Amino acid sequence: MENSSAFSLTYGPLGIAFENGTVIGVAEQPSLNSVVIWVDRMNGADVRHPAMDEDPDLFKISATDSEFAGALFGQLIGDKLIALAIVKPRSMNALLSALPSEVGLCFSFESGKKFVAAKGLHREGGDFAVIEYEKIPELTKLEIIEEPMFKT
Numbered sequence: 001m002e003n004s005s006a007f008s009l010t011y012g013p014l015g016i017a018f019e020n021g022t023v024i025g026v027a028e029q030p031s032l033n034s035v036v037i038w039v040d041r042m043n044g045a046d047v048r049h050p051a052m053d054e055d056p057d058l059f060k061i062s063a064t065d066s067e068f069a070g071a072l073f074g075q076l077i078g079d080k081l082i083a084l085a086i087v088k089p090r091s092m093n094a095l096l097s098a099l100p101s102e103v104g105l106c107f108s109f110e111s112g113k114k115f116v117a118a119k120g121l122h123r124e125g126g127d128f129a130v131i132e133y134e135k136i137p138e139l140t141k142l143e144i145i146e147e148p149m150f151k152t
Helices: 003-009 071-075 138-142
Strands: 014-017 023-029 034-042 081-089 104-109 114-119 128-132 144-151
Touching (some): 034 104, 034 114, 104 144, 138 144
Antiparallel strands (some): 014 023, 023 034, 081 144, 114 128
16 A cells, blocks of 8 residues: 555544534444544543543544545645535445445545545545545446535
8 A cells, every 4th residue: 555545545534623623433334334434522522531632542533634544535625515425325235234334434625525434435445534525436436326414
């Protein structure tokens, strides 16, 4: 794996910070065959203890890290999140269809840029990845459905 892919393909949760101090976490939950989201900080106050940035078991990689993060992620700082969609597979076997199987979240921004925090949409690293929407293989895009959660 290239150094610049560490932010996208490394194991562990993704933390997304908003201007008001709220931080949400996104990670894979294998028992649900899903990606889950939680509030880590609300308006700067810890909701989860320890908060991700204080958890000694996690290694923080900043979206602006020129060595370990792709260029897109740093460009999203200050961009306005305008839509969030749940990503689900079009078809599943009987075992997986009994689970929520919300395999990803697609984040869309005012600039037109998009990324997906998902499991199983790439071929490198661990199963959970944070990848630019454009880097998802076209055949894989045909195998998923995006269900809007909100749009501004």
